[in-house]
Amino acid sequence: MRFPLFPDQASTLAPKVDELYFGLTLLSAIMMAIIFLPMLYFLYKYRRGNKVDRSPLRIPLWKIEVTWTVIPLLIVFGFYTWAADIFFDQERPPAEAMDITVIGKQWMWKIQHPEGNREINELHVPTGRAVRLIMTSQDVIHSFFLPAFRVKQDVLPGRYVTEWFQPTKVGTYHLFCAEYCGTSHSGMVGHVIVMEPADYEEWLRVGKPAETMAQSGERLFRELGCSGCHMGNSQIRAPRLEGLFGKPVPLADGQIVMADEKYIRDSILLPQSQIAAGYAPVMPTFAGHISEEELLQLLLYIKSLGLKQPEETR
Amino acid sequence: MNETEAVPVPAPAEVEENYLSAGHTVRSWLLTTDHKRIGLLYLFSIIFFFAIAAVAAAIMRLELLTPPGDLVLSATYNKLFTLHGVIMVWFFLIPSIPNVLGNFLIPMMIGARDVAFPKLNLLSWYLFMAGGLLALHAIIVGGVDTGWTFYTPYSSRYSNTHTVEMALGIFLSGFASILTGLNFIITVHEMRAPGLTWFRLPLFIWSHYATSLILVLATPVLAITLLLMMLERIWGLGIFDPRLGGDPVLFQHLFWFYSHPAVYIMILPSMAVVSELIPCFSRKRIFGYKFIAFASMAIAVLGFVVWGHHMFVSGQSVYAGMIFSILSFIVAIPSGIKVFNWTATLHRGSISFETPMLYALGFIGLFSLGGLTGLFLAALAVDVHVTDTYFVVAHFHYIMVGGTVLAFMGGIHFWWPKITGRMYPEKLGQLAALVTFIGFNLTFFPQFVMGYLGMPRRYHAYAPEFQIYHVLSTAGATILGVGYLLPVIYLLWSLRHGKKAGANPWGATGLEWQTPSPPPVHNFAEVPRVTGEPYDYSPQEEEKKAEDDHA
The missing domain is CATH 1.10.287 (Helix Hairpins)
Structure with a gap:
């Protein structure tokens, strides 16, 4: 011992x-x-x-x-x-941090990288880059604990939380669920694998799936019919989503909110709660029709649109 | 000794009926309104509950000897730590000192015949037992696996165990707390003997007064929280479950708004005991009386505004975290003041080392370490790493076992002659205190190290590198078990074979020592009149007496 x-x-x-x-x-x-x-x-x-x-x-x-x-x-x-x-x-991730999404459920961690690679109970990350985890839970409260990084964050159902770190040392370290979550709580464990950046790129390339997360999100955006209103020459007026993410949005009630992960999530699941100024409250809710995983893919797609400029203002 | 003008008539104890000889039927106990008998009813009850929860702890420590989960199933393990937490917190720690020693002593210390509402006092015990038996029933029919914290939505939707029944048990016992708190507050206000002004009260009373305020103000919030949780579970009322539009973090805010002050419900009465023991066994007036009294009140008040330090990683706002952190650092100060004053009391005293004093000194040591590790948890960046690990487990056991249990044991030994009229065997008592101290440290100190190493709490199976610390901890728990068993044996023995104690075997001040042991039914033959300050000890006189005894 x-x-x-x-x-x-x-x-x-x-x-x-x-x-x-x-x-x-x-x-x-x-x-x-x-x-x-x-x-x-x-x-x-x-x-x-x-x-x-x-x-x-x-x-x-x-x-x-x-x-x-x-x-x-x-x-x-x-x-x-x-x-x-x-x-x-x-508590403040640097702006250039790379996003990785995490979904906790009884009793496993489901992780998807923006490139589309998925893992369960394992998280591969490169050294030398800040990594920001966007996390949510499908059921009860979990907690994403990486002792070697000294970080921990409760992962809540019904909302996004974030946790960030910058790995410095190549190796395999513990991942624990730290918030009691039921029968197999102590089995909700895994590893974070820190790699040299080149090895990480190689790892991403070898396991590369057909779609990146944003591409999956784009596909969902069409399949769910979002594009019918939010894109092109639609009959119903709906806010365009290009250039939206990370910008302030004026609401119908005079408030101004930041278009962050929470705002996008709420707009899809609880569309009537925050109405963008100048638009009719006609969007249906997608709660119950969309999984946490798909929601994150949509989010990353909408986020990727944030880098583009809306066509009208071009 | 408090100067009293009207010393009780020294009637021979054998002739006068004391509270124990006043009735021997079961009925005379179950329908008693005598605060002393109710104190004893509580004593038997909490020892019964303690034994059950201790067995659960023993099974858990055996399970944790090896990294894989091999002794019990994970589902069983989860029920064991829930049982251990629920029973120890609500059915042992919270009632331990206030309901046993507080009930027995508060009226005697203030020269009263009973508490203000003797019937409510008995009702409190019945509510407590009803709650306790309901909780026990929930355990027998299958148990509960939510942890003592009942976090939602796990407790309100996902757990398949007897959550509602267990919560109802706690809900009921909460009303026992409220009634006791109410009774103490009114008793202290209304029933003090002539001349017993606020600043002549023993610090035991001050601390219990502060505790009672918390009992009355915080416990209703627990009742509301558990009720909401039950409503959500039974009828799907959306309060905490996000699927019903609720907020799970709200539950944590409400729960800790009670449960953090509850920590002070557990520790203030133990400070009360220690503040009596230290002056008595160093034969010195307590140092900084008013500062200790006000420190108790400060703890009671500040204790209400630090609950958010349980939630630094829960998803509450960063700014809330920063406010709760500074307040949590500040709440450490009044506790520090007490420790310094106790230490200063020893200076130029005439110190002897009977069993209660050993427990009191052990208390100061363990409580100090528990308090200092509390600073680690108030420090935001460190807390993020150690919260929900064994570091927290070690910290609160230093406070609750190292603090409350040691003080409880010290108090039981100190007032045993008053309660029973018999002395316990001194050498065995000292041995048990030493064994408890060693066993305790071996059990819980390794848990600080493994907590920082990253060992999460509530884990049925764990990674191999933590094993050495679990082995040490289990070994310590075995020794601690011996430390608990010894007093049970020799105290029972002393009931028949112990030396007769006399009214005041310790030469202590305080009104409770001026009446025979065991006390008569109405405590005092005549209402005492107080003309002096408390803790009127003189080390010089004590030395002179010791010298004369030698000569």
Whole structure:
């Protein structure tokens, strides 16, 4: 049996979290020393029957109390700032991050790369690039935990959450479901396989399916009839989707929302909840007609349209 | 010792009827309204529930000796940790100190004959038992596999187990909590003896007062949350399930709005006990009385605004996470103040090391480590990595077992002579305290290491590199089991064979020590009158006495 003390450091985040962890460990050790060295000394010196001075001290109480209230307070503010700073960066994926989609279900992880490659309970990623996972659950709450990267995010049904990391070290590391999800919770595990970028490209090429995710999405866009209104010279006026993604959208009620993953998802499943300004609320809901997987493919297609300019404004 | 003008008439204890000899029928126990007897009813009940939950823990620790799931099925394992959590939290920890020691001692410490509402007090026990038996029934007919946290939509849609019945059991026992809390608040306000002003109250009372506020204010939220979960499960009312238009994270907000303050329901009463033990066995007035009293109140108040630290990776907003993080750091401060004041109390004391003192010192050690590892969990970036791992499991066991259980054991030993009129065997007591301390640390310290290593909690099977820590933990649990069994044996033995205790075997201050042991039915022959401050100990006098005894 081995005695490992720390997980591998395989992401840009891992050393930062470990530094903070060491900092907190050191603080704890110092605090324990400050409390227990005097305590043990008192217990020994003032044991009953030992002949020592026991007359009461004459120091103002409030000075002592204020000291051991204020100093720890300042210390914890320091640690708060340190920890929140790392966390804040961790919650904002860089713009150039590559997207990979993850669907959790009892009890497996289904992953699809934008190139169309699918995997189950395995995630292949290259070193040196930020990876952003777009995740959702088909049933209960799961949690995507990669200890070697020091990242974890609960994966919720009914909405998208994201988690990002930048791998630094080639290797195979644990993937765990960290939120209890039922009978085989401890079997909902797998691996993240970090590869050199060239190896990753090769891996993508070898397993390349017929369609990329955006191409699957484009096919769905036609099959489900979305294109009938949202493209070409349609009879019914519906917003064009080119150039939409990542832009602010004015709504009929005067609000302005960002066209992000959540907005696209809600617009497909709950079309009446947010009506784009200037359009009639005529879109039917696709809830129940479309799987989480197809929804993600549509999303990536619409996202890919975001790079194009709408024809009218050209 | 509190100066009292009207010392109870020292009638011979054998002649005067005490609360135990006042009736020997089952009826005299089941229909009692005596706070002391109700305290004992609670004692028997929670030990019964503790034993069940401890057996579940033992089976889990055996299962975890090896990486594959080979002793029990995963479905069984999931039911075991649910059982362990539900029973330990609601049917042992929450009622442990308040309902046993609090019930027994609060009226005596304030010089009252009983609590303000003796019948409500008995009703509280019946509600508690009804809830407990319902939960037990849910376990016997098949169990529940949601974990004690009942996260939706798993609990409200996907689990195929007896969720509703279990939740109903907890729901009922919640009303027992509310009634007890209400009773304590009114008792402390209305029934203090003449001269017993707020700042003359023992800190035991202050801490229980703070606990009662939480019991009354937080428990209704648990009741509402569980009710909504049950309604969703039974009638498909869409509250938490996204398929019905609900929000699963809302459940977590509501659940932790109760369950984080509930942590303080468990720890404040243990601080109450320790604040009595430390001054008594160091023969010194407690250091910083008012600061400890206000720290209890600060914990009760701040405890209500930190629930979001259970949810840093749940999908709540980044900014909410940052606010909850700073508040969680701040809530550590009043606990720190208490630890510093207890340590300072030892300075220039006259310290002896009887069993209750050993438990109290053990408490300070384990609670400090539990509190400091709480800072790791308040620190956002580290929490993301360790939440839902064994690091969290280790942390809350340091607080709940290292803290609450050790203080409970210390309190039981300290007040055992008062409760039963008999002394326990001192050497065995000290041995058990030591065994418990060692067993506890061996069980739970390795879990910090394996948590940071990435071992997720609630795992029936695990990766081989975690095994060494599980083996250590199981070995520790075995020792801890011995530490729990020893007192059960010698305390039962002492009921018949223990030395007669007398009214005040520890030479302690406090009104409860000025009446015979076991106390008479109405606690005091005459209502005591308080003219001095609490913890009126003198280390110098104690030394002089020790010297005289030697001479």
